[in-house]
Amino acid sequence: MATLNCLIRFEPKPKPKQSLTHAFEMSGGDRSLNVTQLSYKLLNIYALVLFDMMKVAAILWVIWFSWNEAVWGNIIPSLSSMQSHVDATCLLWMQAYGQAGGSRTGSNPPVWSPPPAGYLKCNVDAAIFTNGAGVGVVVRNEEGKFVAAYGAKLNCFNDPFMAETMAVKEALKWLKINHFNNVILETDCLNFCSAFNSVALNRSYVGLIVRQCRVLASDIGNFCVRHVNRSVNHLAHVLPRATDSMSGLGSRFTVPPTCISSLIDA
Structure with a gap:
């Protein structure tokens, strides 16, 4: 017991x-x-x-x-x-x-606004096709006037984040070649903006491209990256979709491409 x-x-x-x-x-x-x-x-x-x-x-x-x-x-x-x-x-x-x-609530979507005096604003976007991707770049000045545009095809996988990152890299290479500086780059890809402005080390393949973008940006001078809504990035959104049917477009200065000319404020 x-x-x-x-x-x-x-x-x-x-x-x-x-x-x-x-x-x-x-x-x-x-x-x-x-x-x-x-x-x-x-x-x-x-x-x-x-x-x-x-x-x-x-x-x-x-x-x-x-x-x-x-x-x-x-x-x-x-x-x-x-x-x-x-x-x-x-x-x-x-x-x-x-x-x-x-x-x-009936609120209006945000719209594009000109950069500060002495700066250029560069809007960048990517589009994915069945056979690759395209990049669109539109540069405007402090008065909202068209300065230059660039459209090209990209060789990348069917991955939106990869396409957006490669689009920014292509835009930075183009800006550097054409000696642009004092540039505010806008993209509607929040993932890229977070990665570009982060101090954390990303060892992935996309992370490698982001680091290459930082190096290119450092050569431009007075450069920053901002995230914007898709409605703000509308011109750059239209341009890469035209590259699939217009043989890449290439560079345009002074006179905008036909596909976006009617969308630019006079």
Whole structure:
């Protein structure tokens, strides 16, 4: 009976609870611990907006993404790059899921605006065809006047992100050859903008092309990349689709190509 009582009263010693920090340390070592500390700082920065569930989801996604980069890619992000990743992710989600709501309110889509005095604005877009892809580049000045355009075919896989990245690289090569500077480049590919402006090292093939874009951009001078809505990028959106039927278009200066001439403000 005494033995039975001992068996009945026996309670296994509870296992200590594992904190998030401890879990990261055990699975990734010092690299994950660094990311964990950055993650806590990131949460403190956004502490006032944690009621926003979209922001919460973006923060958790960036923490998880950064932790995987540290463990599997030996890449430690900076706090600023994590913040940029959070903001870019929120913007991407708002554009993907907020357009339907925006259209119900009757708000007008954003439109193209001229660059500051002394600058050129270069809009770039890519189009994918069954036999490859095309790039369209349109340059306008501070008065909104047409300066130059370029259209060409691209040899790339049926991958939108790859096509957009190669389109920007082709545009940068063209801008450099024609000695353009003081350029604001606009594209509606948020993934490229995030990759180009990020300090994180991307070892993929697309990441290699993005690094090549940075090198080309450094040779142009006073250059930056901005993300814009598709409606803002309309001219560059039309141009590459014409390259599939107009033998690549090539370079045009002063006089715009026929396919976009009616769309440019007088």
